[in-house]
Amino acid sequence: MNPSTSLLPTGTGAATPREHPLEYDAFRQLCERPYLAYARLRTGDGTRAARSVSRAFADLCAHWSDMLRSACPAAYAWEILNAAVDGEDVNGTVGSPRLPCHLTAAQADAVRLHHHLGLNLQKTAALMGTDDQSVRAVLRSAARTRCTALSCLLDRT
Template identity: 40%
Template sequence: MTNRHDSTAEPPPGPGEPPAVPLEFAAFCELHRPRYLSYARVWLPDQTEAAGAVQQAFAEIAVHWRELLGSSNPTAHAWQILRGTVSDHTRQAGPPARPHHPADDDLAILHYVVGLAAPEIADVIGTDTASVAGRLRRTMLREASGW
């Protein structure tokens, strides 16, 4: 009897070859990389540094991938890793071009600067659309009260 699972399995990586990336992790990266990069470019205007920060965040996410998948909200945990990595790169780059913003201000950045709608933001940060819409309203009201 032939085991069809063995016939379609890929061989293990050879010496010097990178290990195979889980399909779900590759899909996660494909989905989130453009949005993560757009966010990083707001904080790190140098495109190479922004791309490096996103790559570093994905490397950290990869290290914790199985653990993240077992959590209640993998996307939210991955977003926190990205935020932390970008923040670290911002501090290393010297005096920030803009002051560090709280998490709700990041939503405003994703909406007004990156151009994402509330459902897309919810998808990126791992929350629901209603929460994003409410937090965006609060941020806008807080900013308007300072005018």
């Protein structure tokens, strides 16, 4: 194995290419806890959440240089995380049925991070790879969508 491409273990078992361990480790330390909390909300299970976050970080590690060259590394990472969490659904491991949701993926993510996990607008925006104003707008549109959906449910009863 070439020394410049050998692998170093990180705290949870994933490997880090030797050419960028500090940046990768810093990113992982910054994002792993909120990623786990988000994945737990999405999957409803700590084990599935940990598995999907481990898969996401393994993918990020494998494509680290692509992520760094992307227009927005945080958005790139967020897409990989969502694909890994979605993979839990595809593999048929989500245990409880979900209610129909009329929110877009961005609206649902912002609501989960900001309202359910209690992250401020800046942290929510940073994790999603967008700006504060976009998160604020998405949250407002989600509130209108949820209110509209709720009023439709109330009208039917």
